[in-house]
Amino acid sequence: MNIKKLAVFALIAGSLVACAHTSDRKVSMRTVTVPQLSAYNWQLAEATDRQGQPLPGFAAGSSMTLNFSGQRLNISGGCNNIISSYQLNDQDMQIHVPVSTMKACTPDIMAQDTAVMAFMNGQKLHVGLLNAENNQNEQPLLLIENQDGEHLLWRGIPAAAAQYGQPTVVFWEISPQTQTCQTAHGAAQCLKVREISYNDQGVKVKTGVWRNFAGKIDGWQFNPQENQVLRLNVYEVKPDDVTGTAADNQYVYKLDQIIERSVVTSPKRKYK
Incomplete structure (x- = not known):
């Protein structure tokens, strides 16, 4: 601009x-x-x-x-x-x-x-x-x-808190590799993410399984040359219709901090 x-x-x-x-x-x-x-x-x-x-x-x-x-x-x-x-x-x-x-x-x-x-x-x-x-x-x-x-x-x-209330804080590891997945709008390249858990001393105690993520993380940009661990604020956006089910709920993901990042040195490949 x-x-x-x-x-x-x-x-x-x-x-x-x-x-x-x-x-x-x-x-x-x-x-x-x-x-x-x-x-x-x-x-x-x-x-x-x-x-x-x-x-x-x-x-x-x-x-x-x-x-x-x-x-x-x-x-x-x-x-x-x-x-x-x-x-x-x-x-x-x-x-x-x-x-x-x-x-x-x-x-x-x-x-x-x-x-x-x-x-x-x-x-x-x-x-x-x-x-x-x-x-x-x-x-x-x-x-x-x-x-x-x-x-x-x-x-x-x-600021999301003014719109949606207080967030849930999660830690996600983001793979530098993407995977083709199916969404409501057809085939897309999804992120590969898995949840990380830390104890009160900041020591990693649990690592989840990789899964596809087709959404958007506000304030963050994918870098295929890096493996990253993000701290995210996750906001629940409830449907206007009070009769809506939990499946109707949507979530907004916003970057709070990049906790870890490392440069990928080996050649990239896509998951099949």
């Missing part, structure tokens, strides 16, 4: 009161509040420098997600989870030095972690919303600018 086009829209909307001030491109924004930050999962849509060129290290189609909880933020979807505390004052956000888990991944994914750490590392950032305040149906867009005039644009997805 092009920042210049968004800026034109924001000016037409008429309700935006401030501008990002360090870049060569003036982008009108309005103030965002802590409750608004916490109400959404923010998915990275664009990473650009002050001239509007793509920032090195940020891959196209990135699954990087930014979440806020109170005065803490968490970035996931790259290789490691990146956590920091922050303070919001009008359109200024002071980021404390972030900390990261220490997992190793493929170079392109590691590069995203390095890039976002460098963008936010202990800086005072300029933040705001691009959407018109009176447009309740529009997906919110959060713009974060650092002191070098670089921009990260995030698209807000409503």
